[in-house]
Amino acid sequence: MFKSNLIELLKNFSPKEFKELGDFIKSPFFNKNENVINLYNYIKKYYPDFDAEQLSKDKVYEKLTGKKDYNDGFMRTVIFNLSKLCEDYLCSIVKNEIENELILLDTYFKRGSNKLFERKMKQVSDFLSKENSKDQYHFYCLYRVQALKMAYNSKNRAFLNVKDFHEEEEIKTLDSLLNFYLLSSLPEYRFFYNQASVVNLDFKFNFLPEIITYLKRTGFHKKVPELNLHFHELLLAMEDDEQNYFNLKEIVLKYIDKYRFAVQFNGVGLLANKAVTEYYKGKDKFLDERFEIHNLIIEKGLYKKFEDGFFDDMLFKNIVLVGLQLGKIEWTEKFINDNLEKLNPDDKENAYHLNLARLCVYKKKYDDSLSHLSKIGNVKHIHYKTEIKILTLMIYYELNRNDEVITVIDNYKHFLSNDALLPEQRKERNSNFLKFTNELIRIKENPSSKAVYDLQFDIKNTPNTYEKEWLLEKTEQLLKLV
Amino acid sequence: MIKTNLIDIISSFDAKEMKEFSDFVHSPYFNKNKKVITLFSYLKKLHPEFQPEKIKKEIVFKKLFPKEDFNDGFIRLIIHNLNKLAEDFVSTRKIDNNLYLKDRLLLEYFVIDKKLPKLFEKKYNSLKEKNSKIIIKDADYYINEFEVEVLFGKYKFLLDDNVLNVTDLPKEEYLKKTEHLKKHFFITSLNQYRYLLNTRTVINVNYEDDFRDVIVNYIDSHPEYLDVPVLKLHFLELCLLLRDDEKYFYELEEHLINNFHAFSWGEKFSTMSILENYCLAMIYKDKPKYYEEKHKLHQFIIKHKLFAKYEGGKISETEFHNITGIGFRLGKFDWVENFIHENKDNLEEKDKDNVLNMSFSKLYLAKRDFDNALEHLNKIQDIDDVYYKMMKKTITLEIYYEKGLIVEAFNLIDNFKHYVANDKITTAVEKERVTNFIRLTHDLLKIKSKQDYKSLYLVEKELKEKPNIFKKDWLMKKADELRK
Numbered sequence: 001m002f003k004s005n006l007i008e009l010l011k012n013f014s015p016k017e018f019k020e021l022g023d024f025i026k027s028p029f030f031n032k033n034e035n036v037i038n039l040y041n042y043i044k045k046y047y048p049d050f051d052a053e054q055l056s057k058d059k060v061y062e063k064l065t066g067k068k069d070y071n072d073g074f075m076r077t078v079i080f081n082l083s084k085l086c087e088d089y090l091c092s093i094v095k096n097e098i099e100n101e102l103i104l105l106d107t108y109f110k111r112g113s114n115k116l117f118e119r120k121m122k123q124v125s126d127f128l129s130k131e132n133s134k135d136q137y138h139f140y141c142l143y144r145v146q147a148l149k150m151a152y153n154s155k156n157r158a159f160l161n162v163k164d165f166h167e168e169e170e171i172k173t174l175d176s177l178l179n180f181y182l183l184s185s186l187p188e189y190r191f192f193y194n195q196a197s198v199v200n201l202d203f204k205f206n207f208l209p210e211i212i213t214y215l216k217r218t219g220f221h222k223k224v225p226e227l228n229l230h231f232h233e234l235l236l237a238m239e240d241d242e243q244n245y246f247n248l249k250e251i252v253l254k255y256i257d258k259y260r261f262a263v264q265f266n267g268v269g270l271l272a273n274k275a276v277t278e279y280y281k282g283k284d285k286f287l288d289e290r291f292e293i294h295n296l297i298i299e300k301g302l303y304k305k306f307e308d309g310f311f312d313d314m315l316f317k318n319i320v321l322v323g324l325q326l327g328k329i330e331w332t333e334k335f336i337n338d339n340l341e342k343l344n345p346d347d348k349e350n351a352y353h354l355n356l357a358r359l360c361v362y363k364k365k366y367d368d369s370l371s372h373l374s375k376i377g378n379v380k381h382i383h384y385k386t387e388i389k390i391l392t393l394m395i396y397y398e399l400n401r402n403d404e405v406i407t408v409i410d411n412y413k414h415f416l417s418n419d420a421l422l423p424e425q426r427k428e429r430n431s432n433f434l435k436f437t438n439e440l441i442r443i444k445e446n447p448s449s450k451a452v453y454d455l456q457f458d459i460k461n462t463p464n465t466y467e468k469e470w471l472l473e474k475t476e477q478l479l480k481l482v
Numbered sequence: 483m484i485k486t487n488l489i490d491i492i493s494s495f496d497a498k499e500m501k502e503f504s505d506f507v508h509s510p511y512f513n514k515n516k517k518v519i520t521l522f523s524y525l526k527k528l529h530p531e532f533q534p535e536k537i538k539k540e541i542v543f544k545k546l547f548p549k550e551d552f553n554d555g556f557i558r559l560i561i562h563n564l565n566k567l568a569e570d571f572v573s574t575r576k577i578d579n580n581l582y583l584k585d586r587l588l589l590e591y592f593v594i595d596k597k598l599p600k601l602f603e604k605k606y607n608s609l610k611e612k613n614s615k616i617i618i619k620d621a622d623y624y625i626n627e628f629e630v631e632v633l634f635g636k637y638k639f640l641l642d643d644n645v646l647n648v649t650d651l652p653k654e655e656y657l658k659k660t661e662h663l664k665k666h667f668f669i670t671s672l673n674q675y676r677y678l679l680n681t682r683t684v685i686n687v688n689y690e691d692d693f694r695d696v697i698v699n700y701i702d703s704h705p706e707y708l709d710v711p712v713l714k715l716h717f718l719e720l721c722l723l724l725r726d727d728e729k730y731f732y733e734l735e736e737h738l739i740n741n742f743h744a745f746s747w748g749e750k751f752s753t754m755s756i757l758e759n760y761c762l763a764m765i766y767k768d769k770p771k772y773y774e775e776k777h778k779l780h781q782f783i784i785k786h787k788l789f790a791k792y793e794g795g796k797i798s799e800t801e802f803h804n805i806t807g808i809g810f811r812l813g814k815f816d817w818v819e820n821f822i823h824e825n826k827d828n829l830e831e832k833d834k835d836n837v838l839n840m841s842f843s844k845l846y847l848a849k850r851d852f853d854n855a856l857e858h859l860n861k862i863q864d865i866d867d868v869y870y871k872m873m874k875k876t877i878t879l880e881i882y883y884e885k886g887l888i889v890e891a892f893n894l895i896d897n898f899k900h901y902v903a904n905d906k907i908t909t910a911v912e913k914e915r916v917t918n919f920i921r922l923t924h925d926l927l928k929i930k931s932k933q934d935y936k937s938l939y940l941v942e943k944e945l946k947e948k949p950n951i952f953k954k955d956w957l958m959k960k961a962d963e964l965r966k
Contacts, residue, residue: 027510091577093591107573113494116490178693184628
């Protein structure tokens, strides 16, 4: 088989697309080259695998030309032409209706076909006014339409009178442009701020402070629901103010069904992240908030990156963690059973064992938990690595394998100091857990009530500590021993 | 008659397009309906005139299906299909020539429709290389770059979640993406703002937008954005319109001339209009050096045929008069006469007679051949442009004055005053300018007719001290003549 982009491309065509491609190639508007048509006709027999010996370049050449003396230049040209037609065909199926209409509008304007322009303008304006989704593309299309209208008016109408100047339209054009810009850029900025809380990123956006100040002063964002949401999302990601969480939550809960899937997904995801941050600041009420948001995520199916995607395994892990930290063992077990199949088959095995390992810890089935941990294969996400280490420590502690606890702590400290991806706050969260587990071991070996009370005090007053509930439970157990 | 939309579209096709459309209609990918082909073949013969009697639905039906009874629903369906094909043809042809759009559509297919990371990467890399060679970086360039990076972001988000290492995060691309978007936004919004501001200098509208100031102040403190020629062009235009500082006139003129190749036709044309308007404003602020500046701009316009908003477009009547008017003011009568003769065919046919009559009228007036001037002026008819009307009245008044037609001149003044008072479109500054002209002409006429020169010094004083007077030079000259 000859290897080329062409074959790689054609392999992914659906049968319907492949058939349509045949019509496309035979369309004189696109192609009048018989060799290209013959090449298509020949290789179509081998669709979709294209792995037959008959597809070697010289065999194909012989078939197309009836000649045996292979001509590479000829073959390359025919293949190139067919590849180009494939790409043209793909463009024709991807282009969307409104883009098509805008192209027509622009063409009529440039050709000076005024009647056609005015008719099309009315159609496109009607279409846009009826559009439900007022997202950035809606406003970009609106801007383009309004700008064309302005250009058309300026070209064709004499300004005889004030009413000839459509001031409102001019303002609408600028508003649409600003809406498009803000609807496109605010989520980008927000994405970065949100990423910074998950992985270690150092960046600075200029112009953003100017936008925020402007919106706070004018309230421009309030006119467009999606923009209002993005603005509050950004405030949540940027400003360290608990109230921003509740403001955004109110907007999300009120309008969630009016937003597109991706917008719902991002909005709720942000709330979930903020609840985590606030919780690790020592605000215990945010554990309940996390649980509430997780329930919303499950109810609305917002656990996947895209509508036909899989349950995000990191989110799955967090839902299990919060459920167990709140002592909802039955709820968590049911959640795992109900949703395991929604995970990506590639992730399912590891996710199953990791989450079962945690469930078993909370059910005090430590050997089972260890067994699950041992079955976890190669992990691709750093948070899986930290999770496994934490769980191992907890289990060793529960099983009184104190020397192993010390070894794992040393090993884990080393890992944290060498890692460049985890942000500082996450490192601190893990380090605090290691510090307190180390203390627990020390007190366990030489128990004294003062030491336990001191440790309990320290844990309670140290925010950003992983598995705080578990650590406090262990101090309570130690108190019973002394 | 056949639905006009279809006829309107295909009558706009030239012979080459008609041939391509024929291929299109015969392309099985778009059309397999033989009846539509038959209809097209019939209409093709009537292109481009499409005589109405030959495209009546009944006639067309009979030609296409001679043995069948007229079926309105059927013929309407075929017409609808051919109309749809004509629209598809127009947009397909346009997409075919729009490389930005084609490449983006392909990336979209690879990442969203099919999730093909390898093909996406290949196309993305070749596209980035291709785009890096683009010289004209306008708003379209930046929005395209932004959209490509959005697709790259989707590719990362949907097809690559192996975030194990800092280097896996496409930080640079994400940052670039926001920059591309920002540059597109700056270019397009500065362009819109300067359009509005420029309009405000000629038409009486008020528009305030404080986001404009946010952008302008931001660029002021981030001059690195001025490395983008188009952005700098619009920024300087806006500064010139907003800040009333002559340095921006020279900076803008220099930037336009030095980077002429980096701008689209529309950008060059509109910048030239802004520079011209600025010259005019300065002239009315009694800065006569701007007559020369404006004339220099006119020579540049003529050299590059920057007559209209669109390449190959005709020269507007206003611009024609601007060019001749400044030429007259500078006493370059031969140059003006030459310009009129060389460029009369660049005028719209519908405007030609009026513009030429007006221009010759001004030329004869300048040459003091008042009868010929009036004769040409009287040939002007059916005008609806407000400034054109004012110009006609002004010249007529000048001629009446010069010819000593005192009664006619006073009558015209009354009429002119009434017209200006009722006009709602002219800006207050322009109204003041014209009103000053009318009033001072009236005063001079009074002095001339009564031969009572006592108040002449008042007119002269006003002409000397007051800015914003239309035809000030002429008025001064007339006052001077009266003094003598």
